Amino acid sequence: MQRKVNQKAWFLVLPVFLLVAFSAVIPLMTVVNYSVQDSFGNNEFFWVGSEWFVEILNSDRFHDALGRQLLFSGIILAIEIPLGIWVALSMPRRGWGASVCLVLMALPLLIPWNVVGTIWQIFARADIGLLGHTLAAMGIDYNYTQSSLSAWITVIVMDVWHWTSLVVLLCYAGLCSIPDAYYQAAKIDGASRWAVFRYIQLPKMQRVLLIAVLLRFMDSFMIYTEPFVVTGGGPGNATTFLSIDLVKMAIGQFDLGPAAAFSLVYFLIVLLLSWVFYTVMTARDGAEA
Template sequence: MNKTINQKAWYFVIPVFVLVAFNAAIPLMTVVNYSFQETFGNNVFAWEGTRWFKQILLSERFHAALGRQFAFTFIILLIQIPLGIAIALTMPKKGWGVPVCLILMSMPLLIPWNVVGAMWNIFALPDIGFLGYTLNSVGFDYNFTQQPGDAWFTTILMDVWHWTSLVVLLSYAGLNSIQPAYYQAAEIDGASRWATFRYIELPKMKKVLTLAILLRFMDSFMIYTEPFVLTGGGPGNTTAFLSIDLVKMALGQFDLGPAAAMSLIYFFIVLLVCWVFYNLMMKNEAQS
């Protein structure tokens, strides 16, 4: 759409600008403030320069948490995106099955995150949970509160349970926007199922899939509540992702300086990856 230049449009944006600035700029400045200072309690501060940043960037604890975070995000993207596409492709296109699928599949998205964690906790308990009990009775030695491997497996399964539906809904919407004529043309050309997917469906889903990857990247990178309730970051520190580690440092040990420096580094990484994605997405939108 060709837009008219109108500087007065700023008046329309002011409420949003004020509300978000009030919520984002002021707290963010507080964080920046802390990140350069040492606190002694009673509001006494001393300038520390870039010491906290160096400390965080060189600390093994941060490297380990960052490594776990990237591993987790990478694994869940690798599972959720293909799985989501596969489910969207097999979903009914019309009839009573559509609302049933949409409603049931959206359910996990609307459950408070700590309830998701608590639900999976009792679902996976080895003695009284369905998942834990079943796995143990078929011969696996499964206990997610004791064994790091099991804790990872459970956390990933929980995230797949929680968020795959988002990818499904996005892909489904993308598929629905394809005109029937494309499929007819493919049929006339005698295209295989794979060729239809590769050359018709996948390109048409590009936009929604970029969005799905962006959203899943962002949200899994910020994940806090669900693993916190499920495993508490344990056993040991094996499932302590970035947010969990950060909150432990900031609110648990009250190390404000290092925590603030870590927050900024953390935010910067998310921002960087999202900026790349955002540009990709806008390029797609400009093309279509």
């Protein structure tokens, strides 16, 4: 007997569809419209064609910000993914210790972005901050307002502190879903700790790791609030990432046309890299099916 599909279910999706239309599709259409025009306000627009795209694609400012952004995301993924796996592997699976660890891991995720930025801005200050003052007392030349290296280290450590928990929680969920029978079989076979990780835990975590990598990549590639609060993009332009540069262009300089072209190129890069990550990490599933 053939099942009849209930088309009325589409009405349940309608509110979400309308919400996405107003919050994403209409703004995106507006950005596309602005990217081919010049505007000085008052809803007056002047057609410029592809001029802003040419300007952005050939701009050293854009190239530099993109380079910094790729470097930042690469460092973040290289630190947070292995660290998150390691912490998840070290956490207890049962008992009160598991609950305590889960609550502790969830805490950084509950703090708003601008509060995280403010905490680290004060914490890392060389004059009154615990971290900055301690490092200065130890004779380490650390000042995130004057040194590019210090600013980068501060922003990276802050992001690791804020977001490694997400990777930990996702990996922990993946590890908890592995049946005990796998570990018992490995024990009977005399598998080493590394073999258990490589052939049982890592494959079983593959799906949650995909989500973790995608979320952390997209979020780190679009990071704005925390570095803006801590360094404001400085010293100089040392921590001016794409989103900070974009806001400077759109709101600081009110260059709506170039900022719209910048946004679209930025959006396409995020889309491409996310698709590549997703495809590479799910390709094995398709091949095995």
